Amino acid sequence: MKSKLGSNSWRWTDTIQEQFYCHIAGLPASLPQYNLESWRPLVNWAQSLVQYRCNPYDGAWS
Structure with missing residues (x-):
């Protein structure tokens, strides 16, 4: 990615x-928002998927 x-x-x-x-690993659980x-x-990433559906912020769901 960095080279691109x-x-x-x-x-x-x-x-x-x-x-x-x-x-990527969490599809479809990481939907509906796919943002970086x-x-x-x-x-x-594994902890983020379980706790935050890939969008960690202040220790709560975002």
Whole structure:
């Protein structure tokens, strides 16, 4: 992914990576929202799927 982003590769953070894994592994449970947001906290994708449906924020469902 980083090679495809070129000069914007710095935007692909660990948080974005974990959200990506979560949404891919969690289909269809990760729906209806499939989003990647750098402001979300870093949470392991498996934990994020179970607790937050891939959208962690302040320890609550988002």
